[in-house]
Every structure is written in structure tokens, then in C-alpha cells.
Amino acid sequence: DAGITQSPRHKVTETGTPVTLRCHQTENHRYMYWYRQDPGHGLRLIHYSYGVKDTDKGEVSDGYSVSRSKTEDFLLTLESATSSQTSVYFCAISDSIVGNEQFFGPGTRLTVL
Amino acid sequence: DAKTTQPPSMDCAEGRAANLPCNHSTISGNEYVYWYRQIHSQGPQYIIHGLKNNETNEMASLIITEDRKSSTLILPHATLRDTAVYYCIVRFSTGGGNKLTFGTGTQLKVEL
Numbered sequence: 045d046a047g048i049t050q051s052p053r054h055k056v057t058e059t060g061t062p063v064t065l066r067c068h069q070t071e072n073h074r075y076m077y078w079y080r081q082d083p084g085h086g087l088r089l090i091h092y093s094y095g096v097k098d099t100d101k102g103e104v105s106d107g108y109s110v111s112r113s114k115t116e117d118f119l120l121t122l123e124s125a126t127s128s129q130t131s132v133y134f135c136a137i138s139d140s141i142v143g144n145e146q147f148f149g150p151g152t153r154l155t156v157l
Numbered sequence: 158d159a160k161t162t163q164p165p166s167m168d169c170a171e172g173r174a175a176n177l178p179c180n181h182s183t184i185s186g187n188e189y190v191y192w193y194r195q196i197h198s199q200g201p202q203y204i205i206h207g208l209k210n211n212e213t214n215e216m217a218s219l220i221i222t223e224d225r226k227s228s229t230l231i232l233p234h235a236t237l238r239d240t241a242v243y244y245c246i247v248r249f250s251t252g253g254g255n256k257l258t259f260g261t262g263t264q265l266k267v268e269l
Binding site: 084092 | 202
């Protein structure tokens with residue numbers, strides 16, 4: 045399995061507080077992605093990165109920011125968490141050299157009260 | 158990226174072949190067909206992909222029709238552990254950040 049870890053795996057927080065989720069990879073893959081998954085919606089792309097300090101928005105980026113200062117780490121920040129951001133968040137990585145297979149992390153379950 | 162249509166659910170007996178269809182009638186000539194699956198609460202797992210030729214790997218076979226408007230993922234001998242949501246995705250092989258657009262997929266239930 046690809047070396048992807050997410051932290052924390054579970055988090056409960058209150059509305060209005062900042063939250064940062066971390067994705068860490070040991071595969072040296074170029075691309076990293078953050079998705080959220082909600083019942084009835086499948087996975088939806090929040091932000092992605094195509095290199096250090098190079099990021100772009102996905103289809104549901106409002107309320108989220110990202111940063112990638114090192115190849116191995118991709119951070120997702122909720123500046124002021126809202127109840128609508130309660131979800132399961134998945135990180136993924138891919139390397140365009142070997143194809144478009146994306147390898148997913150185990151997920152982070154976030155609950156905003 | 159072309160949109161896909163999949164049945165919301167399917168059942169299969171253990172040991173039998175599971176054939177999961179996907180319609181992608183608006184696919185363009187340089188778009189690939191990808192299949193992923195997601196076992197309950199886990200991150201999605203890549204299964205297979207193809208352009209126009211049939212493909213086979215240790216997990217599954219992918220059959221793409223000649224006009225490329227539809228495809229079928231075949232799990233030759235389904236087991237209980239194959240119970241999962243299966244996603245069919247079409248996209249270009251490179252560019253655009255390799256983004257994948259997941260639909261709601263097919264919930265496959267493998268039963269004894």
C-alpha cells in the first residue's frame with residue numbers, strides 16, 4: 045500500500061474554531077488531493093496540489109485553504125469550522141509518470157458541533 | 158470530463174462473476190475509463206483503467222465496447238470481501254492535475 049497517513053483520524057470541534065488536517069506521504073508523488081465525502085455525494089474534490097507551493101481549487105473549495113511547503117505534506121485548513129463541514133476527509137496522492145492511479149489515505153472523520 | 162451512469166446497486170452470489178456496467182456515452186477519444194472501489198469507511202482503492210482495449214489485472218477485467226460508450230468491470234469470482242461501492246470515472250490521462258470526479262457509484266453486495 046502507498047505510504048499515506050492522515051492526522052488526526054478523528055476530531056470533534058466546535059463551530060467557529062480553526063481546524064487543520066494533515067496528509068503525509070512517503071512516496072515522493074507530485075500530486076496531492078483533498079476530498080470530502082458526504083452521504084449521497086460520493087467524493088468531491090476540495091483542493092489539490094501539483095507541486096510544492098503549487099495548489100489549485102477543486103469543486104467545493106469555499107471555506108477551505110491548503111498549503112504545501114514540502115513534497116511530503118499537504119495541509120487542509122478550515123479557518124472557521126461550520127457544521128456543514130462535518131464530513132469524512134480523504135487525502136490522495138498520484139504520480140503522473142506512472143499513470144493516473146490515485147492512492148488514498150485512511151480518512152479523517154471531522155465533526156463540527 | 159465525460160459523465161458516467163451506473164446502477165445504484167447490484168447483488169452477486171459468492172463465487173460467481175460480478176459484472177458492473179457503466180455508461181459513458183459522451184466520452185471523447187482521449188479519455189480513459191477508470192474504476193475504483195470503496196470498502197466501507199476506507200479510502201477508495203484503484204482497480205483498473207483502460208482506453209479502448211480490454212484490460213485485465215489481478216483484481217479484475219475491464220471490457221470497453223468498440224464505440225467506447227460503455228464499459229463493464231468484471232470481478233471473475235466475487236467474494237464477500239468484494240462488497241463495496243464501485244466507481245466508474247472517465248477522464249484524460251494527463252493534465253488538469255489528474256483530477257478525478259467521483260459519482261455515487263454502484264453498491265455491490267456479495268452474498269453467500
